Amino acid sequence: MIKTDILxxxxxxxxxxxxFEAGLLKLKCHLIDALPQPGGQCSEIYPKKPIYxxxxxxxxxxxxxxxxxxxxxxxxxxxxTLGERAETIDKQEDGSFIVTTNKGTKHHAPxxxxxxxxxxxxPRKPLIHNIHLFEDKGxxxxxxxxxxxxxxxxxxxxxxxxxxxWSIFLTDVASEVTLxxxxxxxxxxxxxxxxxxxxxxxGKINLITPAEVIGIVGDYEVSAVVVKQxxxxxxxxxxxxxxxxxxxxxxxxxxxxxxANWGLEIEKNAIKVNNALDYQTNIPGIFAIGDVNxxxxxxxxxxxxxxxxxxxxxxxxxxxxxxxxxVLKYTxxxxxxxxxxxxxxxPKATVKSIK
Amino acid sequence: xxxxxxxxxxxxxxxxxxxLAPTDMAMNLMEVVRSYELAPEGTIGVCGGxxxxxxxxxxxxxxxxxxxxxDDEEAMLSEAFYVKDNSRLGCQIQMTLDMNGxxxxxxxxx
Numbered sequence: 046m047i048k049t050d051i052l053x054x055x056x057x058x059x060x061x062x063x064x065f066e067a068g069l070l071k072l073k074c075h076l077i078d079a080l081p082q083p084g085g086q087c088s089e090i091y092p093k094k095p096i097y098x099x100x101x102x103x104x105x106x107x108x109x110x111x112x113x114x115x116x117x118x119x120x121x122x123x124x125x126t127l128g129e130r131a132e133t134i135d136k137q138e139d140g141s142f143i144v145t146t147n148k149g150t151k152h153h154a155p156x157x158x159x160x161x162x163x164x165x166x167x168p169r170k171p172l173i174h175n176i177h178l179f180e181d182k183g184x185x186x187x188x189x190x191x192x193x194x195x196x197x198x199x200x201x202x203x204x205x206x207x208x209x210x211w212s213i214f215l216t217d218v219a220s221e222v223t224l225x226x227x228x229x230x231x232x233x234x235x236x237x238x239x240x241x242x243x244x245x246x247x248g249k250i251n252l253i254t255p256a257e258v259i260g261i262v263g264d265y266e267v268s269a270v271v272v273k274q275x276x277x278x279x280x281x282x283x284x285x286x287x288x289x290x291x292x293x294x295x296x297x298x299x300x301x302x303x304x305a306n307w308g309l310e311i312e313k314n315a316i317k318v319n320n321a322l323d324y325q326t327n328i329p330g331i332f333a334i335g336d337v338n339x340x341x342x343x344x345x346x347x348x349x350x351x352x353x354x355x356x357x358x359x360x361x362x363x364x365x366x367x368x369x370x371x372v373l374k375y376t377x378x379x380x381x382x383x384x385x386x387x388x389x390x391x392p393k394a395t396v397k398s399i400k
Numbered sequence: 401x402x403x404x405x406x407x408x409x410x411x412x413x414x415x416x417x418x419x420l421a422p423t424d425m426a427m428n429l430m431e432v433v434r435s436y437e438l439a440p441e442g443t444i445g446v447c448g449g450x451x452x453x454x455x456x457x458x459x460x461x462x463x464x465x466x467x468x469x470x471d472d473e474e475a476m477l478s479e480a481f482y483v484k485d486n487s488r489l490g491c492q493i494q495m496t497l498d499m500n501g502x503x504x505x506x507x508x509x510x
Contacts, residue, residue: 086447090447090450090452090453091447091450091452094450163442163446164442169481169510171481172481172482203479204475204478204479205475205479226478227478227479228474228475228478230474230475230478231475232471232472232475232476295479295481296453296479298446298453298455298510299442299446301442313437313440313441313442314440314441314442314443315441315442339441
């Protein structure tokens, strides 16, 4: 059981900044995120894209923003449960909560802060009528352990970076790699496209374009996929490609998911909160901050998430330390005492006379 | 207002809406759909309008001369589902006077 003061669901910019603000109040944080890395949308969808409305950053790449937020909060030693989705929440008799992930990891905290953005990222599944019958029986939407494909025949479909990169990687692992894409053009880093071209020329990647997988063949487990290929005079032909694994990589799309069943008031796919006070939900002790919440006048902006996180932490302090006095201090005055023993502080003024 | 144009949008339930869209606010079709809440929040414009998801895919029903498709839109549509010959990403269609009378249908979610 992981124990913490504030359990944050979602490791995007709002969740990461919460760690910093909570740390100033000597509250410890632990974050859960369905993605394998922190940063949320900023890392997953647009790490190389600039953002122009972060105060004091005329321009910053979304990936760099994540890096800086991690740097800013690191002395407060946040814990992470990554690659797992928060599934259930159980309120305890003392008012605290136990949150369990889809992999069974349990987290115990008096305060839960949902900073889940648009939800957890789920793979986009291609529209193949019988694909659900083969999930985890040869069809995988994520590559978790490349060793699964050792000496196997693998078909990958998709045209983005992950389809390209995994095709390249698996040529050294699998016995046969086939890449299928609806077009001849791929989007992705230029060197990945070049590498796939090179591997195709060497016969290490079997490239089938423009084509798509329209069916799966197999008795319990995948034995082949049905491919429909168009030639340049628009005559389609269908054929089977024998394989042990089919890995469709069509990106991820966010879904509110299990959080929607936690008894929280939901409106417009977002969680209603009290914006006049502290961003608490209808369940005392559970807060919602950042893009995942809604209230009159809500704007889904990173900078609004930072503000909401700050007010939420102060409300959490009051719940965890009832009646205990606290006066807000400027960090310039208080300095920052990390949980790792480090201290940052403003240099003392030097007093020296001029003779 | 004189700079407003009329757009006809068929939502994902098949209901047709005639809406006014301003042409002076740098809005695109995806944002018009959101501003009138014709698709639930969180199911359209997920990436914010970077042509990096296909949640604003729509089918263009009228024969308007549309802005030419850029590489990123074309690439995204090549990975999307339910794509037809008249598919476009709403976030890549700017609201200009030329778009007056445009008719589109929102593609199914995901």
